[in-house]
Amino acid sequence: MRHALLLLAALAAVTALAFRLASTGGMVEIEVGETWVGLSFPVAVVGLALGFLALHAALNGLAWLAGIPARRRAARAARRRAEGDMAVTRALVALAAGTPDSARLEARRARALLGDTPQTLLLAAEAERLAGREEGASLAFKALAERPDARFLGLRGLLRQAMQREDWAAARRLAEEAEAVQPGAAWLREERRVLALRMRDWREALALAPVDAPRAALSLAAAGQETDAARAAELEKQAFIADPGFAPAALAHARRLAEGGSARRARAVLEQAWLAAPHPDLGQAWIAGVADPLARVKAVEDLIHRNPDHPESRLLMARVALDAGLTGRARTELEALAGSAAADRRAFLLLAELEEVEHGDTAEGRAAQARWLRAAANAQGAPRWRCAACGAEHAAWKPDCAACGAVGRIIWSAPGAVPARA
Numbered sequence: 001m002r003h004a005l006l007l008l009a010a011l012a013a014v015t016a017l018a019f020r021l022a023s024t025g026g027m028v029e030i031e032v033g034e035t036w037v038g039l040s041f042p043v044a045v046v047g048l049a050l051g052f053l054a055l056h057a058a059l060n061g062l063a064w065l066a067g068i069p070a071r072r073r074a075a076r077a078a079r080r081r082a083e084g085d086m087a088v089t090r091a092l093v094a095l096a097a098g099t100p101d102s103a104r105l106e107a108r109r110a111r112a113l114l115g116d117t118p119q120t121l122l123l124a125a126e127a128e129r130l131a132g133r134e135e136g137a138s139l140a141f142k143a144l145a146e147r148p149d150a151r152f153l154g155l156r157g158l159l160r161q162a163m164q165r166e167d168w169a170a171a172r173r174l175a176e177e178a179e180a181v182q183p184g185a186a187w188l189r190e191e192r193r194v195l196a197l198r199m200r201d202w203r204e205a206l207a208l209a210p211v212d213a214p215r216a217a218l219s220l221a222a223a224g225q226e227t228d229a230a231r232a233a234e235l236e237k238q239a240f241i242a243d244p245g246f247a248p249a250a251l252a253h254a255r256r257l258a259e260g261g262s263a264r265r266a267r268a269v270l271e272q273a274w275l276a277a278p279h280p281d282l283g284q285a286w287i288a289g290v291a292d293p294l295a296r297v298k299a300v301e302d303l304i305h306r307n308p309d310h311p312e313s314r315l316l317m318a319r320v321a322l323d324a325g326l327t328g329r330a331r332t333e334l335e336a337l338a339g340s341a342a343a344d345r346r347a348f349l350l351l352a353e354l355e356e357v358e359h360g361d362t363a364e365g366r367a368a369q370a371r372w373l374r375a376a377a378n379a380q381g382a383p384r385w386r387c388a389a390c391g392a393e394h395a396a397w398k399p400d401c402a403a404c405g406a407v408g409r410i411i412w413s414a415p416g417a418v419p420a421r422a
């Protein structure tokens with residue numbers, strides 16, 4: 001409505017101007033050499049306006065003609081982009097559906113249409129991987145890694161490939177490069193942790209360990225790899241603090257304290273560990289420096305006074321009592337143990353030994369001995385260091401299982417079989 005009113009006003013103004021010019025009159029004369037042109041003033045004004053309009057139209061037409069190639073190029077590019085986007089979508093669908101041939105085809109098409117962008121390179125790499133063509137994937141990941149805007153993506157792909165083919169040295173190098181590009185990425189942290197475990201780099205594994213990791217085992221393992229004595233001592237202490245019931249850590253920590261002249265603190269560590277989880281090695285360390293058999297009995301009394309009924313406490317006391325000739329004391333401990341469900345083969349073997357010490361080579365002694373030996377044969381075996389993952393037995397604690405490679409799974413445990421009792 002406003003436009004119509006404006007147009008009407010403009011027309012009225014032009015008409016008024018035309019009437020005004022027509023009524024003004026006058027001549028425009030142009031003389032070039034011998035040629036003379038004379039025009040009335042209104043005709044000259046109208047001619048000039050028409051000439052201007054014609055020139056304007058001609059220039060516009062020329063510009064339109066000159067723009068044809070550029071417009072064609074833009075249209076073609078838009079079409080390629082649209083087709084490329086569709087190829088990207090189809091490649092994603094093929095990847096999700098797990099159809100490698102069409103994923104590769106569409107990824108190649110997308111790359112041809114859109115060029116090497118981070119998206120098309122990543123699609124190409126994933127499609128190659130899906131098709132089992134690791135070399136093709138490698139090339140695409142390397143191309144990605146060379147782009148500053150997608151370096152992390154490329155390194156991530158190459159790292160995954162290196163870990164898959166168990167090339168740990170290359171994986172570590174790639175992880176370091178990726179860490180430099182994107183420090184603290186959660187995914188990378190997990191990969192580095194797995195890598196550290198695979199490379200048996202316990203210090204790194206400990207540094208990257210999640211909260212639920214076996215920290216005592218990792219700390220002790222790291223201490224074993226540490227060349228600096230002070231740092232090793234600190235790691236052993238950390239292992240003991242993380243799990244006072246983890247005998248190897250307590251033993252290592254106590255040994256280090258004793259070597260440093262803190263015998264009293266070393267004994268406190270052994271005592272605390274015995275209270276947390278009695279282990280034969282702790283008992284042996286406790287009496288190691290005591291030569292006199294009766295003094296050993298006294299020393300063991302000191303060690304076990306807070307958990308005297310524990311099977312390991314009874315076994316240790318029976319052993320030192322028997323060595324000191326205190327057969328009555330030994331029998332009290334062993335019969336109490338044999339009467340409980342917790343007795344294992346060691347208790348019955350000690351009882352057989354006790355009968356021999358008490359009765360010597362007599363018919364009564366032999367009969368009693370035979371009875372305990374039969375019970376020992378039927379009892380469950382002694383606890384050992386066992387891999388909780390594969391069940392393999394180990395003579396001593398180790399950070400990883402040589403049989404199955406599991407890390408932090410070797411634990412002190414009784415055989416799983418239900419014992420048959422005498």
Ligand SMILES: [Zn+2]
Binds near residue numbers: 390391392403405406
């Ligand atoms: Zn194992």
